[in-house]
Amino acid sequence: MTTSDWPLWEVFVRSRRGLSHTHAGSLHAPDAQMALRNARDLYTRRSEGVSIWVVPSTEITASSPDEKDPFFEPSADKPYRHPTFYEVPEGVKNL
């Protein structure tokens, strides 16, 4: 197995307690433990994280290549899902 056969891992870092893990980047490693160690050295050299996830890139299912895909269309025509859609009489508070 050469390095080109090493799986690609997506790295997610939780920057501090209370926040969710965020995608930081990717790296190659032969196994999950090495991926974690490499991710620590690569993405948290300056205390950028308190927790790391590594996920094989091939395990990620993505919505579609094109972000303008009709996949997201159903939400575009429903402005009534947003509070700003509604008119509130002047002077009404705490709404």
Place this chain on the structure above:
Amino acid sequence: MTAVTADTQEAYQAAFDAAVAADERIEPRDWMPEAYRATLVRQIAQHAHSEIIGMQPEANWITRAPSLRRKAILMAKVQDEAGHGLYLYSAAETLGTGRDELLDKLHTGRQKYSSIFNYPTLTWADVGAIGWLVDGAAITNQVPLCRCSYGPYARAMVRICKEESFHQRQGYESLLALSRGTPEQHAMAQDAVNRWWWPSLMMFGPPDDESSHSEQSMAWKIKRHSNDELRQRFVDICVPQAEALGLSLPDPDLRWNEERGHYDFGPIDWTEFWDVLKGNGPCNEQRITQRRRAHEDGAWVREAAAAYAAKHGEATA
């Protein structure tokens, strides 16, 4: 797969052009013109190679750093350069070109790295001069790349720029200590600045009227400013910094131009630039030989990691 008709091709191109015009980012799975992809791979690869070749001139001084403090700082900096290389190889990979292929091109001389690393680090002061001038020039070049139209490259640059500012400051501090030290130390700092100044100005690339890729890269918003514009910005930044260091810059023509609101500076020796680029710099051969050797000497580590993973059956992805 349905065949891509001319109409859809045009629609893709229009969507791409509109995204670039609106200052949106292009992401890996978006359609993009092949020439855009090729330009990015070439630029990101050259950039990645520069980061890892750039480890050599500085690593040269780790064992001889004058104090434990300076040694720890220098090791952290060289480690950062390796990290920067990896961020960039990852960004290139999102365009479909893997690290192995790019390293192979570097090792066989088919892709280049920044010419600046073909100059030797003769004294300890060179480490300071590299931090101040070479990393300073790199930052001037790279800050606008944080807004590059290609998302993964822009994101890698945000990380890199944050870390580069430590590199520049540690260099400046180190040079300041030498400049305020003994007469010999001061002379050593001045000598290093004298040798690194002009090659640093060359880092911005050929003058605008001779730069072959500039115009298209600006249109694609890969590049945001021209070579000459960035070079001028760098000179303007450095002059007062040199004064504060108590060191001079080796250019008799350097003076403030009230009318332009910038410093004028003397002509750059582009013959030297092209010569070093063609492989005739003081260290070209040494840098590539050492890179190849490091790669070959590290083969057993990669093999051991792979064997371990295979034995434990984890490399299933």
